[in-house]
Amino acid sequence: MQISKLLEQRFRQAFQQAGADANPQIQPAVRPEFGDYQANGVMAAAKALRLPPRTLAQSIVQVLDLRDIAARVEIAGPGFINVTLDDIWLADQLTTALRHPHLGVEPVRQPQTIVVDYSSPNLAKEMHVGHLRSTIIGDAVVRVLEFLGHRVIRQNHVGDWGTQFGMLIAQIDHLSTAGESQLTLALEDLEGFYRSAKQRFDSDPTFADTARAYVVKLQQGEAHCLARWQQFIDISMSHCERVCERLGVTLRRVDVKAESAYNADLPWVIADLREQGLLRESDGAQCVFLDEFTGKDGTPLPVIVQKSDGGYLYATTDLAALRHRGRELDANRVLYFVDARQSLHLKQVFAVARRAGYVPETCSLEHLPFGTMMGEDGKPFKTRAGGTVKLMDLLDEAEQRAYAEVADKNPDLSESELRTIARSVGVAAVKYADLSKNRINDYIFSWNQMLALEGNTAPYLLYAYARINSIFRKGALGDAHFTGQIALGHPAERNLGLALTRFSEVVESVAADGYPNQLCGYLYELSGVFMRFYEACPVLKADEPTRSSRLLLCRHTAAVLHRGLDLLGIAAIEQM
Numbered sequence: 001m002q003i004s005k006l007l008e009q010r011f012r013q014a015f016q017q018a019g020a021d022a023n024p025q026i027q028p029a030v031r032p033e034f035g036d037y038q039a040n041g042v043m044a045a046a047k048a049l050r051l052p053p054r055t056l057a058q059s060i061v062q063v064l065d066l067r068d069i070a071a072r073v074e075i076a077g078p079g080f081i082n083v084t085l086d087d088i089w090l091a092d093q094l095t096t097a098l099r100h101p102h103l104g105v106e107p108v109r110q111p112q113t114i115v116v117d118y119s120s121p122n123l124a125k126e127m128h129v130g131h132l133r134s135t136i137i138g139d140a141v142v143r144v145l146e147f148l149g150h151r152v153i154r155q156n157h158v159g160d161w162g163t164q165f166g167m168l169i170a171q172i173d174h175l176s177t178a179g180e181s182q183l184t185l186a187l188e189d190l191e192g193f194y195r196s197a198k199q200r201f202d203s204d205p206t207f208a209d210t211a212r213a214y215v216v217k218l219q220q221g222e223a224h225c226l227a228r229w230q231q232f233i234d235i236s237m238s239h240c241e242r243v244c245e246r247l248g249v250t251l252r253r254v255d256v257k258a259e260s261a262y263n264a265d266l267p268w269v270i271a272d273l274r275e276q277g278l279l280r281e282s283d284g285a286q287c288v289f290l291d292e293f294t295g296k297d298g299t300p301l302p303v304i305v306q307k308s309d310g311g312y313l314y315a316t317t318d319l320a321a322l323r324h325r326g327r328e329l330d331a332n333r334v335l336y337f338v339d340a341r342q343s344l345h346l347k348q349v350f351a352v353a354r355r356a357g358y359v360p361e362t363c364s365l366e367h368l369p370f371g372t373m374m375g376e377d378g379k380p381f382k383t384r385a386g387g388t389v390k391l392m393d394l395l396d397e398a399e400q401r402a403y404a405e406v407a408d409k410n411p412d413l414s415e416s417e418l419r420t421i422a423r424s425v426g427v428a429a430v431k432y433a434d435l436s437k438n439r440i441n442d443y444i445f446s447w448n449q450m451l452a453l454e455g456n457t458a459p460y461l462l463y464a465y466a467r468i469n470s471i472f473r474k475g476a477l478g479d480a481h482f483t484g485q486i487a488l489g490h491p492a493e494r495n496l497g498l499a500l501t502r503f504s505e506v507v508e509s510v511a512a513d514g515y516p517n518q519l520c521g522y523l524y525e526l527s528g529v530f531m532r533f534y535e536a537c538p539v540l541k542a543d544e545p546t547r548s549s550r551l552l553l554c555r556h557t558a559a560v561l562h563r564g565l566d567l568l569g570i571a572a573i574e575q576m
Helices: 003-017 042-049 053-063 087-098 129-147 163-177 190-203 205-219 223-247 259-275 314-328 340-356 391-409 415-435 458-474 491-501 503-513 517-536 546-567
Strands: 026-028 037-039 070-076 080-085 113-117 151-155 279-282 285-294 300-306 333-336 364-367
Touching: 003 026, 003 037, 003 053, 003 080, 042 053, 053 070, 053 080, 080 087, 087 491, 087 546, 113 129, 129 151, 129 223, 129 391, 129 415, 129 503, 129 546, 163 190, 163 205, 163 223, 190 205, 205 223, 223 391, 223 415, 259 279, 259 285, 259 300, 259 314, 259 340, 279 300, 285 340, 300 314, 300 340, 314 333, 314 340, 340 364, 391 415, 415 458, 415 517, 458 517, 458 546, 491 503, 491 517, 491 546, 503 517, 503 546, 517 546
Parallel strands: 113 151, 113 333, 333 364
Antiparallel strands: 026 037, 037 080, 070 080, 279 285, 285 300
């Protein structure tokens, strides 16, 4: 059990015995002189009871049972209660956690079915930097949820329907007429192909009319258009799969639930909303008006679900998707990792879905927004020519830059070793630079910062992990050498042990709130605490039983770093 949860249980019992039915507010101590944990709920409870806070704190401490856990319990300031854990008890917790299959992180008692909507690129283009944040933040949270034992259903809601595909089918037919049909089978530059179709659409009215006609035929299921569409989807999805594989993202083809998958449900959605009396016509369009959504002037804002020409919108498809997720997938939570600019759209769709009964009241619908990747000029990240940066190009450059950095610092490594390390470090640097930032904020993309060996970066964490493994290589240590019990005789050992016990708290926080930067911050802090331990406490040269205890602390740290990086979707490397 987490230490904070155990303390909360004991404190809550003591609060109740002292006549206060309140949250103890257990938190890690902010400064070492305040112990290891603090109970900060006394002031609020005392105010409700109209008692002096220290009087209530004294009553709580008198009945608090921490005999097997704490070395000291002290009242500080106006009524804070500080707890210093017992060294022997803390060491036992560490030894037990190291031998636990999940390093002391217990699986949830009541697993949920959690649908996670993430990545979701438009298949008319190559994946670019605009798809990075949804893809890797969503995947990190998915990994954490599965680690805790939840049933996670990935949903890659790719855009594979609409006008752009009419343009592409018209372009393919044009090239086929010109004798270039093999382009549809060997196409690599999806972006260039789409761009040429878009240019013709904008400049050639005849081509534009043809493209629009193809959209109608596609929606009606015309065989020729469906066959062309399927060719393009296969090419696009193959590209997306290569990007996900290189990024180390767990999305697969079976996780795709595209816009087109809901096409047959859209007329049903309209008919059902009408039957429930939720539809109103406005300027020829079919809309849902809800009281909670109004403009600045108080005018009701419509949720348009069908255009005046009979066409459907994103809201219609999203409602069909929510119905599928709520009724057929039996989701307890549905998480949407979608750009912050879609906040109003998703709030409206969630509200309509609940009003229509497409998801049960017990199902949590959560939009987990994220900001934009910015260049060092403070503008959205672009190529030097001003174009959109493709993800594959970004990863290529990251690998090249990582190769140069690693080769400069490790000239004795072979070419094969350099390439292997550069591939891992390059991808890790790009992902970690994003994941380590609070997702709701925009962030500045900086090559120098993300590849630095100092600071909160992937190279720093990978180096910390590799350094621990170098201790094991130097000592020629196998499993048989990691025996005995952990002891915490030195302050640096105790600080490291205390940091290691917080792993489960951080993992559960990421699962609850969807902020992977919390895990990044924890791993960075743990690495720093380990480095200070390593400088203060000899390991291989220490006498027994101190040597074995410190080796166990090293192994525990390496295991937490390895697992933590894996939950972020980053592969640890043994040598760097």
